[in-house]
Amino acid sequence: MGEQLRLTVDRRSPVPLYYQVARQLEQAIASGEVSPGFKLDNEISLADQLGLSRPTMRRAIQELVDKGLLVRKRGVGTQVVHGRVHRELELTSLYDDLRGSGQQPSTRVLLNVREPATAEVADELGIAEGEEVLHLERLRLADDEPLAVLRNWLPANVISPTDEELEGGGLYQLVRDAGTHVQIARQRIGARGATTQEARLLGRRKNDAVLTMQRTAYADSGRAIEYGDHCYRPEAYSFEVTLVER
Amino acid sequence: MGEQLRLTVDRRSPVPLYYQVARQLEQAIASGEVSPGFKLDNEISLADQLGLSRPTMRRAIQELVDKGLLVRKRGVGTQVVHGRVHRELELTSLYDDLRGSGQQPSTRVLLNVREPATAEVADELGIAEGEEVLHLERLRLADDEPLAVLRNWLPANVISPTDEELEGGGLYQLVRDAGTHVQIARQRIGARGATTQEARLLGRRKNDAVLTMQRTAYADSGRAIEYGDHCYRPEAYSFEVTLVER
C-alpha cells in the first residue's frame, strides 16, 4: 500500500507546532491514511522534512504515544499500533459524546433546587456540611430512549441554570460558559442494582444491573466544581479506557 | 504547616534524573509531606536547587501534571491539587492491586486448556478463527472472599502455565516472565446481570448486578497478547480514573 505521510506546519499560526503535527498524525491514523504497523520515518528525518527541531517533533510523537496510537521502541523506530482505534474517555460531557456519535441527546429536568449540603456531598466538594449547594437531577435520553439518571451537586456560586438551559445542552457547557475552566476530574466506575425510582426512569425493573459513575471535578484553581452520581443503562452505555505502559 | 520540599538526585544512578525527581515529588504528595494547595518554587529555581537544567525539572513536573497530582498556571506557578489522592487505574494486574492494598489474593483455576479460537476471540486477538489459543478461567478471591471471575484467551505461544503457576500470582507476571512486554491495553467497562454460573461462583443470585471489563492487551511489537472478559462483585471492586484537561 503506497503509504506516504505528508505533514505540513504553519509557522504564522498561533497554534503550537508540536500540536499541529500531532493533530495531523492523529488524523492520518484515524482516517486510515496510514494503516496499523506502518513505520514512521525516524525522528530526526521527520523533523528535517518539516523544518522543525527534533525535540518539537519528538513532542508531537509523544502525544500520540500517550494516547496509545503509536508505539516506540529504542533502536527500532515508531509504529502505528495494531488493533482498532476508538474514542478516548475524555473530559467531555455525556451530552457532547452522544451528539458526536450521531445520536440525538435530550434532557428531562427532574430537580433543580438549592439546598444545604449533606455530609457526603460536603465531603466530596470539600465544603462545610450545611453550606448551600445546587442540586440537579436529570434524565438523559438518546434518540428518545432513556439512557442515564444524572444527579449532580455544585457549590452555590458556580452556575444558576434555568430548566430550559439544562435541557438545551450539557452541564459542562454551562460551567464553561460561566467562565470556569474544568481542569481535572476523578471518576469511580462501578455497578449495582437499580433503585425503584431509577428502574422506573430507565424503563427497567428494580434490581436490574445499572452502571454507576461517581465523579468529582475540579477547576484550575483547585476548587471542587461538581460532584456527580450517575447511573446508566448498561446495554446502552459503557466506558472505554486505554492504558499505556510508560 | 512548615512545609519545605527537600529533593535530591543521584547522578551516578542509571535511573533518569527526571524520573527520580518525579517519584520523590509523588511520594511527598502521597505522604502528605506537602498538602493540597502547596505552591512549588518556580521551575528555574527548583532546577537550580537540584543542579538540573530547566527541561529536566520541567519534565519531572509534567509527569505529575499528567497524573493529575499537580496543576500549572502560566504566570502563576505550580500547585498541588486539592482533593483526595488515590491509586490510579494502571496497567497492573488485579492480583498486584490487591496485594498492594493489603489484602490476601488467591486464585482458583477453573479451566486451563488449549482450544480453537471462536470468531469473537479471533477478532479481538487479530488472529484467524480456529487458530489455537490458551483459554483460562479463574476465580479470584481476596481474603478468601470471591471477588471476580476472570476469563482470558491468549495466543498459543505466549505462555504455557501450570495450574500451580496460575494460582501463585497474576497473569501479567507470567507474561512478563516469559519475556513479553505489555505495552498498551484497551478496556471497556460495563455492567450486566450475573449468569447462573457467575452467580454461583461469586456467591450472588442470578441477575444480580456485576461489573464487567473486557480488555485487549498488546505487546510492544503491536501483537495482541491477551483478551480478557472479567466480571466483578460490585460491592467489592470499582474502577478509578483520573481525567486531566490538557
Next chain:
DNA sequence: AAAGACAGAATGTTAGGACAAAGTCTTGAC
C-alpha cells in the same frame, strides 16, 4: 555452520539558551 564481536540506526536523556504569552501586582494619572 554457529557463536560472538562490532558497527549502524533509532530512540532516550540531558543541557543551556531565547523568546512568547498569561497572570499578578505596582504605580501613576485622572
Next chain:
DNA sequence: GTCAAGACTTTGTCCTAACATTCTGTCTTT
C-alpha cells in the same frame, strides 16, 4: 479613590547540541 498602563513573575514553546542505550543485522572467527 478608581482605573489603566506597565513592570515583573512564571510557565509555554522552540531551538541547537551532545551523549547514552538498545536493538538489528553483518561480519569475523572458531
